[in-house]
Amino acid sequence: MSEKTGETLLEVKNLRTSFQTDAGIVQSVRGISFHANRGESLGIVGESGCGKSVSMLSIMRLLADNAHLKADKILFNGEDLLHKTAKEMRSIQGNRIGMIFQDPMTSLNPLFTVEEQLCNPLMRHLKLSKKEAKARALKMLEDVGIPSPEKRLSQFPHELSGGMRQRVMIAIAMCCQPELLIADEPTTALDVTIQAQILDLMAHMKQEYGTSVILITHDLGVIASICTRVLVMYSGLVMEEGSIEDIFYRTGHPYTAGLLASIPKETKEKLIPIYGTPPDLLNPPKGCPFTARCPHAMEVCRQYQPPLVPLGEHHSSACWLHHKSVKAKIGEVKL
Amino acid sequence: MTTSMTEHATANMSVTEKTCIEAQDLKIHFKLKSGFFSKPRYLKAVDGVSFSITQGKTMGLVGESGCGKSTVGRALLRLYDPAGGKILFNGEDITHSSDAQMQPYRKKMQMIFQDPYTSLDPRKNIRDIIAEPMWALRLYEGKEREDRIRELIEMVGLKPDHLNRYPHEFSGGQRQRIGIARALAAEPEFIVCDEPISALDVSIQAQVINILEELQENFHFTYLFISHDLSMVRHISSEVGVMYLGNLVEYAQVDELYDNMMHPYTKSLLSAVPVADPIRASKSQRIILQGDVPSPIDPPSGCPFRTRCAYAKDICAKEKPLLQNINDKHKVACHLYK
Numbered sequence: 001m002s003e004k005t006g007e008t009l010l011e012v013k014n015l016r017t018s019f020q021t022d023a024g025i026v027q028s029v030r031g032i033s034f035h036a037n038r039g040e041s042l043g044i045v046g047e048s049g050c051g052k053s054v055s056m057l058s059i060m061r062l063l064a065d066n067a068h069l070k071a072d073k074i075l076f077n078g079e080d081l082l083h084k085t086a087k088e089m090r091s092i093q094g095n096r097i098g099m100i101f102q103d104p105m106t107s108l109n110p111l112f113t114v115e116e117q118l119c120n121p122l123m124r125h126l127k128l129s130k131k132e133a134k135a136r137a138l139k140m141l142e143d144v145g146i147p148s149p150e151k152r153l154s155q156f157p158h159e160l161s162g163g164m165r166q167r168v169m170i171a172i173a174m175c176c177q178p179e180l181l182i183a184d185e186p187t188t189a190l191d192v193t194i195q196a197q198i199l200d201l202m203a204h205m206k207q208e209y210g211t212s213v214i215l216i217t218h219d220l221g222v223i224a225s226i227c228t229r230v231l232v233m234y235s236g237l238v239m240e241e242g243s244i245e246d247i248f249y250r251t252g253h254p255y256t257a258g259l260l261a262s263i264p265k266e267t268k269e270k271l272i273p274i275y276g277t278p279p280d281l282l283n284p285p286k287g288c289p290f291t292a293r294c295p296h297a298m299e300v301c302r303q304y305q306p307p308l309v310p311l312g313e314h315h316s317s318a319c320w321l322h323h324k325s326v327k328a329k330i331g332e333v334k335l
Numbered sequence: 336m337t338t339s340m341t342e343h344a345t346a347n348m349s350v351t352e353k354t355c356i357e358a359q360d361l362k363i364h365f366k367l368k369s370g371f372f373s374k375p376r377y378l379k380a381v382d383g384v385s386f387s388i389t390q391g392k393t394m395g396l397v398g399e400s401g402c403g404k405s406t407v408g409r410a411l412l413r414l415y416d417p418a419g420g421k422i423l424f425n426g427e428d429i430t431h432s433s434d435a436q437m438q439p440y441r442k443k444m445q446m447i448f449q450d451p452y453t454s455l456d457p458r459k460n461i462r463d464i465i466a467e468p469m470w471a472l473r474l475y476e477g478k479e480r481e482d483r484i485r486e487l488i489e490m491v492g493l494k495p496d497h498l499n500r501y502p503h504e505f506s507g508g509q510r511q512r513i514g515i516a517r518a519l520a521a522e523p524e525f526i527v528c529d530e531p532i533s534a535l536d537v538s539i540q541a542q543v544i545n546i547l548e549e550l551q552e553n554f555h556f557t558y559l560f561i562s563h564d565l566s567m568v569r570h571i572s573s574e575v576g577v578m579y580l581g582n583l584v585e586y587a588q589v590d591e592l593y594d595n596m597m598h599p600y601t602k603s604l605l606s607a608v609p610v611a612d613p614i615r616a617s618k619s620q621r622i623i624l625q626g627d628v629p630s631p632i633d634p635p636s637g638c639p640f641r642t643r644c645a646y647a648k649d650i651c652a653k654e655k656p657l658l659q660n661i662n663d664k665h666k667v668a669c670h671l672y673k
Contacts, residue, residue: 048536147626164627191399191563196607199609219611221609221611244613248613262537263541264570264571265570271545273539273545274538274539
């Protein structure tokens with residue numbers, strides 16, 4: 001671990017990403033601010049379409065041509081990423097920020113061997129010779145727990161199982177020893193036993209290289225087992241932010257509370273679902289996006305978007321229930 | 336509710352504790368491509384699985400991908416021809432029934448599919464999708480059919496004016512409800528739910544599970560719930576079977592299985608499930624299995640799990656352990672328990 005643990009590594013302020021489509025402008029991310037510290041693992045949870053992947057792709061500048069990105073600032077290690085050219089970004093992508101994509105079946109190139117895909121970033125970013133790169137690639141495969149790595153190097157992705165491919169993805173993302181690793185649903189396509197292996201491996205890599213991790217998932221169990229801080233997103237906005245204890249035991253937002261209530265408990269009590277579906281981002285509602293599904297919705301929620309209100313030292317929630325004027329009127333509401 | 340459905344339900348109520356469906360040493364083998372003169376090779380997807388489900392109950396079937404759990408579900412509906420063993424539905428042997436002989440059983444057995452995005456025909460409106468089983472099985476005519484369709488769509492929490500719309504106009508959770516309505520159209524007794532929630536978001540999963548539970552309470556359906564979400568299986572099932580490489584390695588009453596698991600595979604599988612509770616998550620010890628599942632084309636000799644088992648002994652390579660009773664609620668196939 002580096003001695004700079006705890007320092008801010010990534011700071012994002014008021015990020016907005018929209019996509020121009022035939023149906024109109026889809027506002028996928030509607031103004032989110034967050035930061036990630038050195039050596040910590042930040043979890044981002046939310047439903048499909050809440051903008052969690054798009055916000056990460058925005059930071060990496062891997063968006064499609066029809067995307068429009070705006071932000072007050074995106075600072076990585078003090079450097080402004082927002083105004084970098086595509087060429088300058090390329091020295092950061094895969095080098096100082098590594099990324100693991102969701103589906104290992106489709107994110108590896110089927111036409112190149114594992115060796116070519118793993119040596120490419122090493123030769124490009126670290127300027128290693130072919131021989132050095134191969135030696136390093138071999139060590140990386142060993143580190144991620146792939147048996148008989150020499151044989152695997154010359155194989156193509158289709159010859160590997162899902163768990164193996166995800167390991168290769170991790171090896172590629174980690175080979176340049178990035179300061180930040182963004183893992184976008186790294187285990188969603190895998191079985192629980194393989195998921196446990198991969199999560200274990202990520203925790204180990206984080207320990208060994210002191211990498212900061214941003215983990216995107218919709219599984220609160222995965223969050224609970226490896227993250228220290230959590231960002232809850234809904235409909236392109238941050239709903240709640242806090243340590244895992246804050247999120248699980250001092251829940252501050254009705255949406256987070258709803259997510260927790262819809263997970264089955266050992267006691268087998270009836271599940272409490274969140275009724276309805278998330279709003280359409282082509283035409284997002286004026287007020288709080290969760291209003292239509294929220295059991296505590298009030299008139300003010302329909303009209304105005306709630307600001308993030310601090311609830312504790314590092315804990316904040318965007319909900320009118322925590323606002324002074326509302327509290328004065330209806331008192332403290334138990335979530 | 337119309338009278339037909341109520342009668343149907345009460346008729347079933349009086350016969351509780353009756354076995355709905357039973358598999359006895361069920362084997363499903365798929366023939367692989369091989370040369371003209373070479374010996375035919377088989378992929379043993381299911382290799383001798385026995386269990387029974389009591390009417391009105393839910394059996395959960397868990398295991399990793401490729402362990403044969405979906406094949407078991409499909410085989411029970413006779414979508415595959417078994418290579419061996421027996422399938423009994425309400426006590427009658429349907430293992431080798433012809434298509435014509437299966438016809439009366441078809442309406443009593445239905446299936447809910449995994450992916451709500453691909454299991455509904457995009458060119459049909461919702462009315463036609465729900466009516467399809469009625470049309471195929473010659474149930475209801477004219478006005479009666481329309482009434483029934485309206486009743487079904489309300490049963491799953493959608494509105495009759497949704498009937499003229501097409502699948503692409505619905506979200507994943509709503510589509511899965513349409514899939515459930517279609518399965519109910521034939522008035523089934525037994526429903527195979529093949530990963531019905533795995534394509535859905537957490538907040539939507541609970542909606543679908545609640546619908547399945549309410550329907551079971553009202554109409555006494557029997558479910559085979561195939562899933563890799565072990566906490567949801569615990570929530571909904573009364574019995575659970577754990578499969579590994581085409582074999583049932585453990586089978587028990589649900590709480591007995593989760594509190595007192597015996598097979599080394601079950602232990603590692605359950606320990607791998609992430610707990611949505613940071614304090615408990617930090618205390619729990621994961622048992623991490625090494626390696627991948629062996630190929631079912633060339634499975635290991637003896638116990639299928641021995642190649643990854645920490646307790647494997649000599650006997651495990653020689654003899655395949657049989658599923659045996661530990662007590663009246665619990666069966667396990669492992670040489671450690673003899």
